[in-house]
Amino acid sequence: MTRPLPSAVVSDLSEIVGRRHVITDPDRLLVYESDGLTAYRIPPRAVVLPASTEEISAVVEVLHRKGVAVIPRGAGTGLSGGALSTPGGVIVGMARMNRILTIDPENRIARAQPGVINAHLTEATSPYGLYYPPDPSSQSACTLGGNVAENSGGPHCLKYGVTARYVTGLTVVLAGGRVMQLGGVGRDPYTTLDLVGLFVGSEGCFGIATEIEIRLLPITEGVRTLLGIFESVESAGRAVTKIIASGLMPAAVEIVDGPTIQAVEASVFAAGYPLEAGAALVIEFDGTEAGLDLDADRAEGYCLEEGAIEVQRATDPEHRTKLWRARKKAFGAMGRIAPDLLVQDATVPRTKLPEVLAGIDDIGSRYGLKIANVFHAGDGNLHPNILFDRQNQKELELVERASKEIMQLCVDAGGTITGEHGVGLDKREYMTLVYGPAELQAMAAAKQVFDPASLFNPGKVLPEVEGAELGVAMKASTVS
Secondary structure, eight states: OOOOOOHHHHHHHHHHHOGGGEEOOHHHHGGGSOOSOTTOOOOOSEEEOOOSHHHHHHHHHHHHHTTOOEEEESSSOOSSSTTOOOTTOEEEEOTTOOOEEEEETTTTEEEEOTTSBHHHHHHHHGGGTEEOOOOOTTTTTOBHHHHHHHTOOOTTHHHHOOGGGTEEEEEEEOGGGOEEEEEOTTSOTTSSOOHHHHHTTSTTSSOEEEEEEEEOEEOOSEEEEEEEEESOHHHHHHHHHHHHHTTOOOSEEEEEEHHHHHHHHTSTTOOOOOTTOSEEEEEEEEEOSTTHHHHHHHHHHHHHHTTOSEEEEOOSHHHHHHHHHHHHTHHHHGGGTOSEEEEOOOBOOGGGHHHHHHHHHHHHHHHTOEEEEEEEGGGTEEEEEEEEOTTOHHHHHHHHHHHHHHHHHHHHTTOBSOSSSOOTTTTGGGGGGTOOHHHHHHHHHHHHHHOTTOOBSTTSSSOEETTEEHHHHHHHHHHO
């Protein structure tokens, strides 16, 4: 059972944020025992919900002074166990840090707190003809702070890139409650280190971003969305290869397989995809109106050449949303198949997709596990969903073994262990598949600069070395 925080610490935190914003009731803490990856569950000792940079600074100062680990958390939609508490840790949640602070249409810049929901930023900036490009599938729930922590992407990162491309400045709270400004528009990028680039994607291991300065883009003039239905994932993959090799530049190219289609169509997210389909391919082009129809025609032709049963084209915004639904709502529909899922996030060279997918299917068959695939086909970012029941200990062991084999398969194909979900708790022991000792020590050294006592999100990203987290082991060897 998790040891409760001392009453004196609870009192100190309550003085900062108010007693109602310090959660210690075990029943209420159950909400925070896992993130979107339900395979791992660790209840925190407490959850604190500050409302400002000043409150976060004071909370961190109190907890770090007592040697208590701080785990930053946004909406808890992450899929790597990155927002889980560690035993004895306290979650600092961003739910009350949900304000868009400024919008500067002329310079296409916004400033927001980390608890702002991703999609809400585009809703707020669209009247100015602007939007925020990174669009994770959870964008209706995930927060900007979480996006910064994971360097999130989304279907349209194929053309527009990931979060790091759009974050120009940060206000952060570091170890002991120190507040620091990183970057920002107007600062000469050639006279300072790119600490913003270092902080984005650090998975809560360096500190907490409390204000985010974000670059916006003009809303595109036109969009063309196609949905190709195929008998197999392999034929859909061949169509993707043909489209990209032709020189076309889609904004997004996504594939969902047959089991995923069946799960979505049996859920409240049903989009009218044929149940007998082996795969569905969503292709989207955007930009100036001139040329969009020609690009869409060429992509449709390549799909038909590779055996597409049919190709639909969105006729209006509502139809476009419907064509996207199976891809955007896939993870939410997986509960129709099994109570738990473990989502992997490997990235492989696009040309290796058919053989890697065949290998994943073989792994699932050997272990008797159901695996549903959803992925960003344009850049080879795979999301195999291993579906299981965590109450079944034997099945849980099989999931762990299958997961490791999938990671090794992707690395052997020239890929890496994560594309956008982060390493977190789930993939930390796979880091040695892609990084050597010198690289891992460099990462640990970077964490020590920001977090010398390893009290921000310990137990994530860096693997264990002789029973201790790499960063902690490095510190101990330096002290000795």
